[in-house]
Amino acid sequence: MGKIISVVNQKGGVGKTTTAVNLGAALAYKGRKVLLVDLDPQSNATVGVGINRGFLEYNGYDVLIGDVATVDAIVESSVKNLDILPSTIDLAGLELSLANLEEREFQLFNKLSTVRDNYDYVIIDCPPSLGLVTINALCASNSTLIPVQCEFYALDGLTQLLNTIRIVQTRLRPRKRDLKIEGVLLTMLDNRNNFGFEIVNEVKKYFKEKVFNTIIPRNVQLQIAPSHGKSIQQFSPNSRGAMVYRELAAEVEKNEE
Amino acid sequence: MGKIISVVNQKGGVGKTTTAVNLGAALAYKGRKVLLVDLDPQSNATVGVGINRGFLEYNGYDVLIGDVATVDAIVESSVKNLDILPSTIDLAGLELSLANLEEREFQLFNKLSTVRDNYDYVIIDCPPSLGLVTINALCASNSTLIPVQCEFYALDGLTQLLNTIRIVQTRLRPRKRDLKIEGVLLTMLDNRNNFGFEIVNEVKKYFKEKVFNTIIPRNVQLQIAPSHGKSIQQFSPNSRGAMVYRELAAEVEKNEE
Numbered sequence: 001m002g003k004i005i006s007v008v009n010q011k012g013g014v015g016k017t018t019t020a021v022n023l024g025a026a027l028a029y030k031g032r033k034v035l036l037v038d039l040d041p042q043s044n045a046t047v048g049v050g051i052n053r054g055f056l057e058y059n060g061y062d063v064l065i066g067d068v069a070t071v072d073a074i075v076e077s078s079v080k081n082l083d084i085l086p087s088t089i090d091l092a093g094l095e096l097s098l099a100n101l102e103e104r105e106f107q108l109f110n111k112l113s114t115v116r117d118n119y120d121y122v123i124i125d126c127p128p129s130l131g132l133v134t135i136n137a138l139c140a141s142n143s144t145l146i147p148v149q150c151e152f153y154a155l156d157g158l159t160q161l162l163n164t165i166r167i168v169q170t171r172l173r174p175r176k177r178d179l180k181i182e183g184v185l186l187t188m189l190d191n192r193n194n195f196g197f198e199i200v201n202e203v204k205k206y207f208k209e210k211v212f213n214t215i216i217p218r219n220v221q222l223q224i225a226p227s228h229g230k231s232i233q234q235f236s237p238n239s240r241g242a243m244v245y246r247e248l249a250a251e252v253e254k255n256e257e
Numbered sequence: 258m259g260k261i262i263s264v265v266n267q268k269g270g271v272g273k274t275t276t277a278v279n280l281g282a283a284l285a286y287k288g289r290k291v292l293l294v295d296l297d298p299q300s301n302a303t304v305g306v307g308i309n310r311g312f313l314e315y316n317g318y319d320v321l322i323g324d325v326a327t328v329d330a331i332v333e334s335s336v337k338n339l340d341i342l343p344s345t346i347d348l349a350g351l352e353l354s355l356a357n358l359e360e361r362e363f364q365l366f367n368k369l370s371t372v373r374d375n376y377d378y379v380i381i382d383c384p385p386s387l388g389l390v391t392i393n394a395l396c397a398s399n400s401t402l403i404p405v406q407c408e409f410y411a412l413d414g415l416t417q418l419l420n421t422i423r424i425v426q427t428r429l430r431p432r433k434r435d436l437k438i439e440g441v442l443l444t445m446l447d448n449r450n451n452f453g454f455e456i457v458n459e460v461k462k463y464f465k466e467k468v469f470n471t472i473i474p475r476n477v478q479l480q481i482a483p484s485h486g487k488s489i490q491q492f493s494p495n496s497r498g499a500m501v502y503r504e505l506a507a508e509v510e511k512n513e514e
């Protein structure tokens with residue numbers, strides 16, 4: 001049964017999409033079958049794995065709100081062993097459409113249950129907000145991976161995020177209380193100045209062993225890869241960016257044991 | 258009558274808050290009376306100008322959804338001549354609360370009309386989404402300032418943003434069609450690699466004279482200032498970050514002529 005991991009942080013630009021795409025690709029390179037779910041109307045993850053949004057027949061909105069079967073909306077990506085449930089601008093209407101449904105928090109959980117056994121991992125990329133779309137991701141996942149940029153505003157927002165996760169764990173999923181924190185991932189560490197390292201120490205003090213050993217440095221190849229519709233593993237396999245995401249994949253697999 | 262400028266981009270982490278706070282502060286330093294409106298539940302702009310959220314009696318939610326008068330919720334910031342309508346986590350419920358109101362797109366426009374004449378400029382910091390909260394900001398403003406990070410994903414999202422602005426200009430504000438684009442601001446340009454400059458050229462080709470001459474470089478002081486609850490003008494007035502936001506303020510004032 002595929003493990004479902006949501007990549008969540010309401011702070012914008014902290015590396016959610018970059019992590020979802022490149023962790024997914026690193027697991028796929030190790031031979032795991034991976035499904036990426038793009039829940040962001042910006043559809044960065046969809047573009048980042050080489051999908052042309054104009055050629056898509058269906059997207060995540062058709063599955064969650066329409067009545068398209070999940071398996072029919074899933075497409076192969078430019079990465080071997082990595083499929084994606086793609087996003088388009090249609091998802092901009094998802095928040096308000098979900099609000100009117102019965103069991104509105106569990107729509108994604110229900111729709112993924114029909115395909116999750118075809119994959120070893122399902123990784124969900126979330127938009128930068130804590131609304132119903134992100135709540136759906138938290139209710140559908142076994143665990144959540146929290147990217148935290150090594151900057152001040154990103155640190156400030158963590159309490160809000162933890163409160164939301166606690167609400168999901170206690171009120172929405174009491175029967176399954178099993179939403180765990182997969183780990184906190186420090187991202188975009190700029191080793192040219194001390195400020196980033198102060199944030200690293202703060203986060204480690206707060207989250208202790210929940211912080212991944214792998215820290216993602218600022219790396220230009222990670223910025224450029226998506227403009228070619230490729231993961232870092234395909235675009236620049238020997239770069240530091242590719243190496244650290246392989247290390248992260250190894251840590252995630254080790255968590256499973 | 259105060260000019261109302263909204264700082265909008267649904268892409269996360271592109272420098273919306275950093276621009277709203279530091280453009281506001283640069284105008285205030287020139288002696289202009291400025292009101293900052295923080296519409297983001299993350300309340301980064303509120304923290305960035307030194308407000309302690311725990312001591313606030315009212316916030317933007319109380320004004321937009323409750324019946325607190327706008328003037329009663331406004332507080333002075335750590336920056337002289339700069340007041341703020343602050344945000345707290347209460348604003349996380351704003352999107353769904355607005356959805357149920359009559360004239361739901363014009364709530365902010367109505368609430369600001371009682372105070373805008375007390376200021377030369379009103380600057381609205383928006384969350385990273387194109388929902389009702391951001392629509393309210395677009396419907397309340399004379400113009401919109403669009404920060405664009407010099408990176409691929411930020412460029413990819415511009416079409417969605419322009420579509421939303423066009424919808425507001427034609428469908429929501431037909432009588433006042435006057436929502437202008439104040440300008441497109443290139444942010445976080447890293448002069449150590451060529452990739453950023455390629456994005457600069459793309460944006461200039463697309464937006465032509467709408468792109469501000471001022472380009473904001475990556476600058477560590479801009480990252481650190483908010484952790485002290487200060488604008489860059491107070492924290493490090495001789496830094497490159499402070500200088501370019503003063504240049505931007507001069508361009509915005511020149512647009513007025």
Ligand SMILES: Nc1ncnc2c1ncn2[C@@H]1O[C@H](COP(=O)(O)OP(=O)(O)OP(=O)(O)O)[C@@H](O)[C@H]1O
Binds near residue numbers: 127268
């Ligand atoms: N380690 C890194 N080094 C350099 N650039 C990075 C790194 N990780 C991400 N980026 C770049 O930073 C920007 C923000 O990253 P990304 O889009 O993945 O964040 P996000 O959290 O998904 O944003 P959003 O909140 O808009 O969904 C992107 O342009 C991306 O290419």
Ligand SMILES: Nc1ncnc2c1ncn2[C@@H]1O[C@H](COP(=O)(O)OP(=O)(O)OP(=O)(O)O)[C@@H](O)[C@H]1O
Binds near residue numbers: 481
């Ligand atoms: N020119 C710059 N140089 C270096 N760092 C910057 C610059 N501008 C902003 N930053 C930093 O980049 C991060 C993102 O900026 P900011 O929070 O202003 O973006 P935003 O668009 O408001 O994000 P959100 O979408 O979450 O609201 C912050 O940590 C900020 O301190």
Ligand SMILES: [Mg+2]
Binds near residue numbers: 016017125126127
């Ligand atoms: Mg993203």
Ligand SMILES: [Mg+2]
Binds near residue numbers: 273274297383
């Ligand atoms: Mg912001």
